[in-house]
Structure formats: structure tokens, C-alpha cells
Amino acid sequence: AQKVTQAQTEISVVEKEDVTLDCVYETRDTTYYLFWYKQPPSGELVFLIRRNSFDEQNEISGRYSWNFQKSTSSFNFTITASQVVDSAVYFCALSEGAQKLVFGQGTRLTINP
Amino acid sequence: DTAVSQTPKYLVTQMGNDKSIKCEQNLGHDTMYWYKQDSKKFLKIMFSYNNKELIINETVPNRFSPKSPDKAHLNLHINSLELGDSAVYFCASSLAGAGANVLTFGAGSRLTVL
Numbered sequence: 001a002q003k004v005t006q007a008q009t010e011i012s013v014v015e016k017e018d019v020t021l022d023c024v025y026e027t028r029d030t031t032y033y034l035f036w037y038k039q040p041p042s043g044e045l046v047f048l049i050r051r052n053s054f055d056e057q058n059e060i061s062g063r064y065s066w067n068f069q070k071s072t073s074s075f076n077f078t079i080t081a082s083q084v085v086d087s088a089v090y091f092c093a094l095s096e097g098a099q100k101l102v103f104g105q106g107t108r109l110t111i112n113p
Numbered sequence: 114d115t116a117v118s119q120t121p122k123y124l125v126t127q128m129g130n131d132k133s134i135k136c137e138q139n140l141g142h143d144t145m146y147w148y149k150q151d152s153k154k155f156l157k158i159m160f161s162y163n164n165k166e167l168i169i170n171e172t173v174p175n176r177f178s179p180k181s182p183d184k185a186h187l188n189l190h191i192n193s194l195e196l197g198d199s200a201v202y203f204c205a206s207s208l209a210g211a212g213a214n215v216l217t218f219g220a221g222s223r224l225t226v227l
Contacts, residue, residue: 033213035215037218039154043201043220043221044218044219044220044221045203045205045216045218045221046218047215047216047217050213050215052213089154091156095213098209098213099144099161099163099168099169100158100161100169101158101216102158103155103156103157105153105154105155106154106155106156108154
């Protein structure tokens, strides 16, 4: 069965620091999709990025960047120059077959002013 | 206009009661889901429906019964509520299966069983 591990339960940094959230996955599928979602204190789940298994190019969106490495089964997420508004729980997720998303345990990120 | 709306947002009830949570999406998506988030923030799928047809039933107790009257609605009815049912329940939808498609989530319904 598919599995997603976010080993960092909680991270706390000071504003403007860079921070990387780790995600390691296990799958036997050759085609799969990886996702990151953000859950701010208000509670809703917000989609951040989707990456398919054939596209190992890193992606940058503003202060956010993602590093996908199939060789280490990792899909890490970096926030550059963090801001207080980045405080949230971040979830990495992996597609399981055509119908299901399996989520990691989440990493609670706190950005202190 | 809310894309995926769930009601109620908060639900407090006694053990043994029956309750329902409603979900509607206006995105034209074919697939809808219920996810449960426990107190440790762990998110786990419960059900998924594609065009009113049950696709995934993730070994959820029979006390939980989803109903999809049409592809824009997926309601969750829970019988004989137990303390362990306390959680946040998220409805979500996607164009087709979750494998490749982005899920759009509702705001969540926090159920507290006393």
C-alpha cells in the first residue's frame, strides 16, 4: 500500500528564515501524483501543487519551491523568507490508484515574528 | 460563491444520537469524497462517489451511510454516534478520480460527541 511520511511533526522558525518541509513516499505504481496542501489555522485545506511522477523538474512559485527526487522518493517543500502568514499545517499526499489520495501526517509550521 | 459547501460547520451532540452533514459542490465535478480528520490532524478517506455511484468505502463502520442524490451532493449520515466519532469531517470534490485530479475541499464540519 502507498505510504507518505512527514517526519517533522512540528517546526518553529523566526520570520524571514528559510524552512524546508520533508516528504518521503512509498509506492509500487510507476505513474503517480504527489500533492501539497496547506491547512491554515482557519481550518480549510488549500491546494498548493501537484506533480506527476514523470516530471522531476523542480518548481518555484514566488517564495515557495518544491524539490522532487524519484531516486530518494522525496518531494520536499521549501519556503523562502518565511512570513507569519505561512503558519499552518502542511500535508504531503500521494495518489493511490485512480481514485484515492493518501495523506502524510502533516507538519505544523509556526513562523514567529 | 462557495465551491464546496458543508453544513453544519459545528455539530455538538450526545452519544447515541443520529446526525447528518450535508455537502454540495457547484464546480461541475463528477467525484465527491468524505474525509475524516482526527484530533492529531490525520486525514483519512472514508468514501468516494463518482456520478452518484459508490467507488470507495474505506472500511468505515456501517453506522456511517453516505448518500448521493445527484453528482453535486454527497451527504453523510451517522447513526448511534460514539465518542470516537468526534472529528472534523471534510467533503471534497474533483473532476474525476483523485489519482490525478486536484481535490477542492469544503471548510469542514467539526463534530463533537459528548
